[in-house]
Amino acid sequence: MAFDFAWLLWALPLAFGLGWAASRIDLRHWRLESRAVPRAYFRGLSHLLNEQQDQAIDALIEAARHEPDAAELHFALGGLFRRRGDYDRAVRVHQHLLARADLSSAERERAQHALALDFLKAGLLDRAEAAFEALLGTRYDAEARLALLGIHERARDWARAAEMAQALEGGPHGSFRLRLAHHRCEQALALQRQGRTGDALALLEALVQQIPASARAWVTLAEVRQSLGQTEGALAALHGLRQHCPSHLPLVAHALAQGALLTGQAADAQAALRAWAATYGPALDVTQALAVLESDAAAARAHYIDHLRQEPSLVAATLWLAGAPLGAGDDDRLLRRALERACEPLKRYRCAACGFESRQYFWQCPGCQGWDTYPPRRVEEL
Missing domain, CATH: 1.25.40.10 (Tetratricopeptide repeat domain)
Structure with missing residues (x-):
C-alpha cells in the first residue's frame, strides 16, 4: 500500500502548533514561578521589619521551596530559627548547607560559623567547641577564638582559657x-x-x-x-x-587596716588612706577603715562626720549613730534598727553591665558573666 504524503501537509503544521503552545505554557509557568519567589521573599522581609518572626519564617520557607539552591534564603531561615530559639531546625538548615557540594569556600565557612553559633546558643558546649575549632585559620578565626575563650571559661578550664586569652592578645578585640x-x-x-x-x-x-x-x-x-x-x-x-590599682583600694581598706594594726603600722596605713581620700574623694569602706585605725571612739566617729561634710550618706550617718551611747528607753534601739535595715540595699555592689546586685564583690558577674563589671564602690556611692 503506497504511503499518502498528503498527511505530512497536515501533520507538520499541527506538530509545530502543539510545540509552540507547549513552549508558551512552560514559559508562562516559569514566569509565574520567578514572580512568586520575589513576592514570598519580600513578604518575609516585611514581616521581619515588623518583628513578626513566625510569619517571616513561613514566607521564607515558601520562597526556599521555589529556590532550593538559594543559599542566602537558607542562611536567613537558619538565623531566624536561632533567634526564635528553635535550635534543632537551625542546626538542620546549616548542616544541610554544609552537606552541599556546590557551596563556595566562603559560604562553607559562613555555614560552619552559623552552625557553631547554633550549638553555642543551644548550650551544647562540646559540639560548639568542635565547630569553632574547625574555623581556626579562617576569616572567622578571631570570632572563633573569642567564642572558645568563653566556652573554656564556662567549663572552668582555666589553663585553656589562659592560652586562648594569650592568643587573642593584640587582635581586633583589644587587650x-x-x-x-x-x-x-x-x-x-x-x-x-x-x-x-x-x-x-x-x-x-x-x-x-x-x-x-x-x-x-x-x-x-x-x-x-x-x-x-x-x-x-x-x-x-x-x-x-x-x-x-588605686581605684580598687576600697575593696581592701578594711584588710589593710587590720594588717596594719597587727604589724604596728597603723600610722602609715592611716596616712596612706587619708592621702587616697584626699585624691579620690570619700569612700565608705575607706572611712570605716580610718575609724578602725583610731584608738579613741570619739576620733573614730569624727571620720563619719568628715565623710558627711563632703558627701551625704545614710550609711555613714548610721555608722555614726552606732557609736553613740544608747538612751534609757527603746527608742534609740528601734531607730538604729530601722536605719540599719534601710541601709542594707545601699551597701551592695551593682554590676555596671546588667545591674545584678550582691552584698559580695564579684570579679566575674554571676548575671552576665562579664569580667570587671562591678565598680569597687557601694550602690550608695554610684
Missing part, C-alpha cells in the same frame, strides 16, 4: 591581659585548694610582676600570703594594689 590575670588567679586558687600553696604563691608573685594593673592579682596574692601567716607580706601586697 586580654586583665582577663588573662583572672585566669591565672583562678589557677592559683585551684592550686591552693589542692594543697599546693607554694606553687600558687609563686604563680601570683610572677603575675603581679607581669600584669601589675590587675587588682585581683594583688588581692589574691595578699589572701594567699595571709593564709600562710605572712601578715607583713600580705600588707605589702595591699600597698602594691594601692600604688598600681
